[in-house]
Amino acid sequence: MPVSTRIHMLFLLISLLSRLGLGRYIEVRISPFPMLACCCIYKHFARCLDMLATEGQFTFMATQPQLACAAFLIGEPSEVISLELSDVNIDCSAGDFIKIFDGWVLKGEKFPSSQDHPLPLRQRYTDYCSSSAPGGAILSSQNVAMVFFRIHSPDSGFTLTVEKKHNPLPCNIMSQSPEGSFTMVMPHHHWNCSFSIIYPVELQLTELSLGQAKSNELSPQVLWRGCTGSGDYVELLGGNGVDTSKMYPMADLCFSPSGLTQMKMGCDNSVVRLVSSGNYVNRVSFRYRLLGRDELPQAAENSLDDFCTVE
Numbered sequence: 001m002p003v004s005t006r007i008h009m010l011f012l013l014i015s016l017l018s019r020l021g022l023g024r025y026i027e028v029r030i031s032p033f034p035m036l037a038c039c040c041i042y043k044h045f046a047r048c049l050d051m052l053a054t055e056g057q058f059t060f061m062a063t064q065p066q067l068a069c070a071a072f073l074i075g076e077p078s079e080v081i082s083l084e085l086s087d088v089n090i091d092c093s094a095g096d097f098i099k100i101f102d103g104w105v106l107k108g109e110k111f112p113s114s115q116d117h118p119l120p121l122r123q124r125y126t127d128y129c130s131s132s133a134p135g136g137a138i139l140s141s142q143n144v145a146m147v148f149f150r151i152h153s154p155d156s157g158f159t160l161t162v163e164k165k166h167n168p169l170p171c172n173i174m175s176q177s178p179e180g181s182f183t184m185v186m187p188h189h190h191w192n193c194s195f196s197i198i199y200p201v202e203l204q205l206t207e208l209s210l211g212q213a214k215s216n217e218l219s220p221q222v223l224w225r226g227c228t229g230s231g232d233y234v235e236l237l238g239g240n241g242v243d244t245s246k247m248y249p250m251a252d253l254c255f256s257p258s259g260l261t262q263m264k265m266g267c268d269n270s271v272v273r274l275v276s277s278g279n280y281v282n283r284v285s286f287r288y289r290l291l292g293r294d295e296l297p298q299a300a301e302n303s304l305d306d307f308c309t310v311e
């Protein structure tokens, strides 16, 4: 992995942990340089707390008891992540474990939320120490996954092989960067999809097409029932955790009113959630950019009603 990518991912990890209230982890000693092992083979060593954004083999070797470690994995929006453990040398009977999670967990909150993930929560965990653990690689359902581990004795460890695979229909997505653009498409599936940006951003909707109500066409039925009654709509959510079902709805859109195509969202996490009935082909396109420090909401103005909203 190029050293610059590695450093970028570490900054992302540090800013994520500090803004989402996990500052205590930041004391973890961080050295941004991958170690060079042997003559010409890069061997990547993972730290107890790490963010991995590239393919490769990562070896974790405990030098002292490591009781609460986690590796956050992230890919591009249209990728899923394949994870395979090898050379595992841990003592399950002594309380060591390695668990793979299909998504991210931060402060006890999960992304994607249980509501939006295709699998029940229990099936999103793979426990290496469990007798029912499948052999071979595990494929995530979206562009993020996580590995938790606890290792008591020094010189115990494991190797994790990370590969990216193309996802033809990305549904739940965590953005790697605070600026960019994306088009979410949901063709005839009764699925809900969230695009999560873990930064305060200004969001600009550039296209919205929800089957029955094309951009700028207001059907009286939609107006009468409101968006949530229509079965197909877009929600803009703001909050300070990663579980979209616990976030504050900042706007519901089921057509493109000419006035509301742009919004400043001042929370730590900004989400575009597309709710689909399965009856239509739904599509939403948007652009986003990081809010400047002077654009963030003033703490004193934060009441429940204008939570995270920025004028």
Ligand SMILES: *[C@@H]1O[C@H](CO)[C@@H](O)[C@H](O)[C@H]1NC(C)=O
Residues within 6 Å of the ligand: 115, 116, 190, 191, 192, 275, 276
């Ligand atoms: C999608 O989200 C809506 C509103 O949050 C919910 O009522 C519905 O049950 C969800 N559908 C699926 C398939 O999860």
